[in-house]
Amino acid sequence: MELNVNFNHFPVMKTEALEYLNIQPEGVYADLTCGGGSHSEEIAKRLTSGKLIAVDRDADAVNFSREKLKKYKDKIYFVKDNFVNAEKIIKNLGFEKINGALIDLGLSSYQIQSDRGFAYSGANDSKLDMRADREQELDAAYVVNNFDKNKLKEILYKYGEEKYTELIVREIVKRRETKAIETTHELADIIKYAVRNVGYSGGHPAKKTFMAVRIFVNDEINNIEPALDSVEKMLESKGRLVAISFHGGEDRVVKKSFARYETDCECPKVLPVCVCKKRATSRILTRKPVLASREEIEINAPSKPAKLRAIEKL
Numbered sequence: 001m002e003l004n005v006n007f008n009h010f011p012v013m014k015t016e017a018l019e020y021l022n023i024q025p026e027g028v029y030a031d032l033t034c035g036g037g038s039h040s041e042e043i044a045k046r047l048t049s050g051k052l053i054a055v056d057r058d059a060d061a062v063n064f065s066r067e068k069l070k071k072y073k074d075k076i077y078f079v080k081d082n083f084v085n086a087e088k089i090i091k092n093l094g095f096e097k098i099n100g101a102l103i104d105l106g107l108s109s110y111q112i113q114s115d116r117g118f119a120y121s122g123a124n125d126s127k128l129d130m131r132a133d134r135e136q137e138l139d140a141a142y143v144v145n146n147f148d149k150n151k152l153k154e155i156l157y158k159y160g161e162e163k164y165t166e167l168i169v170r171e172i173v174k175r176r177e178t179k180a181i182e183t184t185h186e187l188a189d190i191i192k193y194a195v196r197n198v199g200y201s202g203g204h205p206a207k208k209t210f211m212a213v214r215i216f217v218n219d220e221i222n223n224i225e226p227a228l229d230s231v232e233k234m235l236e237s238k239g240r241l242v243a244i245s246f247h248g249g250e251d252r253v254v255k256k257s258f259a260r261y262e263t264d265c266e267c268p269k270v271l272p273v274c275v276c277k278k279r280a281t282s283r284i285l286t287r288k289p290v291l292a293s294r295e296e297i298e299i300n301a302p303s304k305p306a307k308l309r310a311i312e313k314l
Helices: 014-021 038-045 059-068 083-092 109-113 140-146 149-160 165-176 184-194 207-217 220-234 248-262 294-299
Strands: 028-031 051-056 076-080 098-104 235-245 282-284 307-313
Touching (some): 014 038, 014 098, 014 235, 028 038, 038 051, 051 059, 059 076, 083 098, 098 220, 140 149, 140 207, 149 207, 165 184, 248 307
Parallel strands (some): 028 098, 051 076, 098 235
């Protein structure tokens, strides 16, 4: 495979992620969103007899990373799968426990610049797709052209936090009655037209809509909590889990899940004594999310919204 595929070679918060993972040279680690392999490479460099499980649902990412990291091939297992299946993936490779895991919830620059339909601006006008896994059936074109008005409004508001949802959805529904919306530029132009009179601020008018549809198509938010739960359960004592999110909805799920691992009791407050018997299983290492440095943001703008959180198994 050609190595000139433009995967992101600037792993977000590389130094911070590796610091919180606290790599043990003989440990077993999982990079559950390996993308272009940049975080995986840094983990593999630090392993001696240890192993790394590199996972991505995008076949292009897995193939690229396998080629890029071939000098570490004796240390790495590459798996094409969704991170929500982390427990099954890890156990199928013969491991009952791991020493750490990283989940980076961002898109790679390759995906944004590819013909997948993720980009709302630029020269690349591609088909509306937005599937991280090309084998998946549901794509963005189907959502935009077939979902009813109320469902589209729900998606844009819930996953994009778009305050002009009503205007945008009304225009989408009107346009698709005449002709199916097939490309990224078509959809972006419709959105710009829909909000032309409201003084839209906060970046490109299509940004939030594209993000919302992408998150829905790939079921990104709903996959986070079960993935975190399965990984946390498999951590060795002192093992660490690091999650990097890029969207408020993602970060809320991570924060809530991590708080649950650290909580001793979940009984209703009206009960005088604990009856649930739940005990904390991990401790939070990041009381506030870690943000990218100003220097990193200057050279890698996509790192600006990133938030890193980490826990350690008790």
